[in-house]
Amino acid sequence: xxxxxxxxxxxxxxxxxxxxxxxxxxxxxxxxxxxxxxxxxxxxxxxxxxxxxxxxxxxxxxxxxxxxxxxxxxxxxxxxxxxxxxxxxxxxxxxxxxxxxxxxxxxxxxxxxxxxxxxxxxxxxxxxxxxxxxxxxxxxxxxxxxxxxxxxxxxxxxxxxxxxxxxxxxxxxxxxxxxxxxxxxxxxxxxxxxxxxxxxxxxxxxxxxxxxxxxxxxxxxxxxxxxxxxxxxxxxxxxxxxxxxxxxxxxxxxxxxxxxxxxxxxxxxxxxxxxxxxxxxxxxxxxxxxxxxxxxxxxxxxxxxxxxxxxxxxxxxxxxxxxx
Amino acid sequence: xxxxxxxxxxxxxxxxxxxxxxxxxxxxxxxxxxxxxxxxxxxxxxxxxxxxxxxxxxxxxxxxxxxxxxxxxxxxxxxxxxxxxxxxxxxxxxxxxxxxxxxxxxxxxxxxxxxxxxxxxxxxxxxxxxxxxxxxxxxxxxxxxxxxxxxxxxxxxxxxxxxxxxxxxxxxxxxxxxxxxxxxxxxxxxxxxxxxxxxxxxxxxxxxxxxxxxxxxxxxxxxxxxxxxxxxxxxxxxxxxxxxxxxxxxxxxxxxxxxxxxxxxxxxxxxxxxxxxxxxxxxxxxxxxxxxxxxxxxxxxxxxxx
Numbered sequence: 232x233x234x235x236x237x238x239x240x241x242x243x244x245x246x247x248x249x250x251x252x253x254x255x256x257x258x259x260x261x262x263x264x265x266x267x268x269x270x271x272x273x274x275x276x277x278x279x280x281x282x283x284x285x286x287x288x289x290x291x292x293x294x295x296x297x298x299x300x301x302x303x304x305x306x307x308x309x310x311x312x313x314x315x316x317x318x319x320x321x322x323x324x325x326x327x328x329x330x331x332x333x334x335x336x337x338x339x340x341x342x343x344x345x346x347x348x349x350x351x352x353x354x355x356x357x358x359x360x361x362x363x364x365x366x367x368x369x370x371x372x373x374x375x376x377x378x379x380x381x382x383x384x385x386x387x388x389x390x391x392x393x394x395x396x397x398x399x400x401x402x403x404x405x406x407x408x409x410x411x412x413x414x415x416x417x418x419x420x421x422x423x424x425x426x427x428x429x430x431x432x433x434x435x436x437x438x439x440x441x442x443x444x445x446x447x448x449x450x451x452x453x454x455x456x457x458x459x460x461x462x463x464x465x466x467x468x469x470x471x472x473x474x475x476x477x478x479x480x481x482x483x484x485x486x487x488x489x490x491x492x493x494x495x496x497x498x499x500x501x502x503x504x505x506x507x508x509x510x511x512x513x514x515x516x517x518x519x520x521x522x523x524x525x526x527x528x529x530x531x532x533x534x535x536x537x538x539x540x541x542x543x544x545x546x547x548x549x550x551x552x553x554x555x
Numbered sequence: 556x557x558x559x560x561x562x563x564x565x566x567x568x569x570x571x572x573x574x575x576x577x578x579x580x581x582x583x584x585x586x587x588x589x590x591x592x593x594x595x596x597x598x599x600x601x602x603x604x605x606x607x608x609x610x611x612x613x614x615x616x617x618x619x620x621x622x623x624x625x626x627x628x629x630x631x632x633x634x635x636x637x638x639x640x641x642x643x644x645x646x647x648x649x650x651x652x653x654x655x656x657x658x659x660x661x662x663x664x665x666x667x668x669x670x671x672x673x674x675x676x677x678x679x680x681x682x683x684x685x686x687x688x689x690x691x692x693x694x695x696x697x698x699x700x701x702x703x704x705x706x707x708x709x710x711x712x713x714x715x716x717x718x719x720x721x722x723x724x725x726x727x728x729x730x731x732x733x734x735x736x737x738x739x740x741x742x743x744x745x746x747x748x749x750x751x752x753x754x755x756x757x758x759x760x761x762x763x764x765x766x767x768x769x770x771x772x773x774x775x776x777x778x779x780x781x782x783x784x785x786x787x788x789x790x791x792x793x794x795x796x797x798x799x800x801x802x803x804x805x806x807x808x809x810x811x812x813x814x815x816x817x818x819x820x821x822x823x824x825x826x827x828x829x830x831x832x833x834x835x836x837x838x839x840x841x842x843x844x845x846x847x848x849x850x851x852x853x854x855x856x857x858x859x860x861x
Contacts, residue, residue, distance in 0.1 A: 260673045418770055419773060423573060427810040430569075442770060449766065468678070
């Protein structure tokens with residue numbers, strides 16, 4: 232034991248030994264989407280440093296506060312809290328443990344020991360909207376959101392702008408799964424919503440709904456329609472019907488939090504990651520390369536370049552709670 | 556005209572897809588409650604069945620083995636309920652709630668241990684799922700037809716057979732049944748086993764027909780909605796079936812109405828649409844269906860006279 236401690240001490244000279252932890256959101260670590268992205272970041276860190284990452288998957292929202300506090304009491308540091316719904320409890324817990332570093336993904340808590348990482352989902356969604364409009368034959372395009380909150384409206388709004396940019400005549404049919412956190416974890420309802428849209432001639436659907444999205448992507452596969460994944464690269468789930476995925480690099484957010492903590496360069500404050508910062512993007516890999524024509528690729532890359540250069544501004548729903 | 560026809564078709568299909576597990580569950584609960592055993596554990600049985608259906612289908616590659624495993628899993632819980640309530644005369648509501656909690660926890664724990672995916676099972680493909688039989692758009696797999704057939708079958712068993720007569724009698728006045736020389740316990744066990752069979756099918760439908768795999772708490776309260784349907788239907792198969800269809804139709808309408816501009820009203824808020832089924836439930840319960848009278852002996856453990 233002593234040996235182990237002294238060995239750790241030796242390496243700590245260059246890199247501080249840390250005890251990182253992750254509190255996932257209610258969608259669960261294996262939602263193949265948002266939370267799974269974070270877990271991939273944590274896995275990467277684990278592999279590189281062989282430092283264990285403590286993890287907790289709450290089964291409901293009331294467990295957020297307990298989990299955050301428990302980790303802080305045990306001396307875990309830094310603690311990554313995944314998802315906007317942890318903000319309220321994190322604000323409380325972070326004030327109690329001023330020496331613990333917290334990273335909150337998807338929401339801002341302005342405290343000196345909290346690092347808030349938010350993404351410009353509207354920019355990434357714009358790009359997949361362009362692809363959806365170009366791939367659609369019927370001109371009717373679907374969207375299935377998770378819980379009806381401004382954050383999800385931001386996905387929808389960016390997506391809609393992308394669709395109109397590529398095909399002004401296209402029509403968007405949007406559904407929200409629900410108004411409670413259970414909406415992130417209801418694949419059956421997601422599938423039903425998607426089928427409802429397909430019945431109305433939709434032929435491309437974008438799911439921004441955590442675990443619920445799995446049902447949407449499955450329904451698209453069953454009906455032979457295109458689907459667009461979210462957060463993680465979901466192209467591999469159903470090669471052939473997965474048009475693309477809107478990447479949100481939550482894996483980077485978690486990984487960098489741990490890594491910077493180790494290198495003692497961890498900073499509190501707000502980080503906004505957009506296309507320019509590589510925080511969001513669209514996914515192209517061996518699973519969907521056959522579906523993306525050269526023309527589509529050229530158009531979406533042009534839009535991407537314009538957004539990065541500032542020539543094209545994608546409106547952010549959350550700036551005024553309206554999509555215009 | 557074609558448009559209207561196809562709209563009717565897709566609405567009907569959506570209603571049936573959503574109503575199938577409700578119908579199976581309602582018929583299941585009906586058997587149990589008609590025999591005098593209250594079953595709050597429909598949800599738990601269905602969840603456990605869904606888990607074992609997905610697990611077995613994923614491991615063996617056969618949807619049919621999945622259905623079999625679902626039935627076995629639901630029967631095990633049903634027997635547990637019977638053992639607690641019939642043999643040991645325990646409180647039926649408590650036992651049912653306990654089964655729900657057991658299923659919610661056990662499925663996630665076993666799933667996490669076996670597949671290391673946080674309680675989910677691997678996604679099912681091809682042969683591992685029950686596919687639509689006639690209309691690929693409608694999603695009419697075999698279990699949808701089984702659910703439809705279960706209604707007249709339940710009606711026939713309950714009201715036209717000797718077993719059904721005794722079943723009703725044991726739910727109203729078990730003493731009389733005992734006096735006629737028939738075992739109350741054995742009758743009730745048979746009812747509970749029928750309940751297990753049907754909830755097993757409902758769970759299998761959710762995991763390997765409607766969806767492609769199990770995920771945590773995927774039954775999402777449908778067992779309780781089925782329970783409400785039984786009460787709506789006053790413990791009779793055909794009205795209970797009607798109630799399930801109404802719930803299914805409301806759900807289908809809620810999905811179609813979202814984001815649609817209605818003439819004169821503008822866009823209907825999501826929240827209102829989603830509250831619609833519940834509003835209607837209260838409305839119907841308060842004014843239209845009248846008093847629902849449960850089987851007289853439901854919930855009362857039967858003790859033999861000495």
